[in-house]
Amino acid sequence: MIMHGHKQFNPYRLRLARSCRNITKKDISKLINVSSSTLTRLEKGCDEPKKETVQLLVKALNFPEAFFFDGIEDDQDKEDLNTKDLSFRSNATIPRKDRNAAYSARGLAYIVDEWLQNNFNLPDVRVPDLSCDHDPVTASERLRYDWGLGNLPLPNLMELLESMGIRIFAFSRDTDAIDAFSCWNNGIPYIFVNTDKNAERIRFNLCHELGHLVLHRHIHVDGQDRITVDIEKEAHLFAGNFLMPEEDIRSCIPNGVVIDSIIEAKQRWKVSVAALAYRIRQLGLLSEWHYRNMVNEMQVRNYGKMEPNPVKREYSLLWKRIFTMLWRDKITREELSKKLSIPYHDFNDLTFGLLNIKKYMIKENGSNIISQC
Structure with missing residues (x-):
């Protein structure tokens, strides 16, 4: 039995790492020099990998060795890698x-x-x-x-x-x-x-x-x-x-509204022109004929690829606060990814798009959405 410190090899983490890299069992078997049946037994937890096999997994999947030995108790009740619950x-x-x-x-x-x-x-x-x-x-x-x-x-x-x-x-x-x-x-x-x-x-x-x-x-x-x-x-x-609540739409949008008015009004609900036009038609404030003409006009103006009068992008307040607190303790995102035994680029994929990177560590609005334990 291969142990990392006092930790046992975690088969769930092997399946997860392989899924992250989108590598088939056949391909990973070749990379770590084991048979497909042996890999299957490793992923099911029936066998423990040899030390040299673990090193090959680390190299092939680009995950730190600690990743494969963490969370053995916490991961036992995790749902397996399927999309039936997504x-x-x-x-x-x-x-x-x-x-x-x-x-x-x-x-x-x-x-x-x-x-x-x-x-x-x-x-x-x-x-x-x-x-x-x-x-x-x-x-x-x-x-x-x-x-x-x-x-x-x-x-x-x-x-x-x-x-x-x-x-x-x-x-x-x-x-x-x-x-x-x-x-x-x-x-x-x-x-x-x-x-x-x-x-x-x-x-x-x-x-x-x-x-x-x-x-x-x-x-x-x-x-x-x-x-x-x-x-x-x-x-x-x-x-x-x-x-776009019905009461608010009806109080702000007149009957027979034109597309340029919708382009201006969309800022109130922060939705696309197409979504607002559809909602207005749904509530009977726009006839089917006018709606179809409006859709054709949106296509001509190429609004599907270039949204007019774009709204300001939203960012995560929770993640901003978390990283601000960690930064006060001199903990960077890179150090946190190491602590979690997750490669930095994988950890970054989960959070990067939610942050205004230029501002999140230096601008603070005092919100108490979270606190440290």
């Missing part, structure tokens, strides 16, 4: 490499979040289960009521979600196939958002995943079946109602 805000077909990136990001985020829970007093989770007796519209209204939001616009959605106990992690990894995804783990809600998108799309994706968290907590999806299509429509409807 809700994707994405295109219908997701390449395998992008799915691997998704659930490897999830696995690493669980490790990071466990450390956060042990070292900081994080906000309590205030995300209710509204799956029973609530359609998407009433669920969005109920959640606004529970959170004391009224019908006013949401100035900073990311900050709001973090204050309600939702853990938000960045997800870029050079893929356009996944906008965002969400899941629950041990009573904690998580949202992973592709930070390569524009500010309007990120806000809508966050709200779409919020819809999944409150409406579909007990639904597991696998494949492109009918239930997947239905819950995506429900999350989309939830997001539109939550971001």
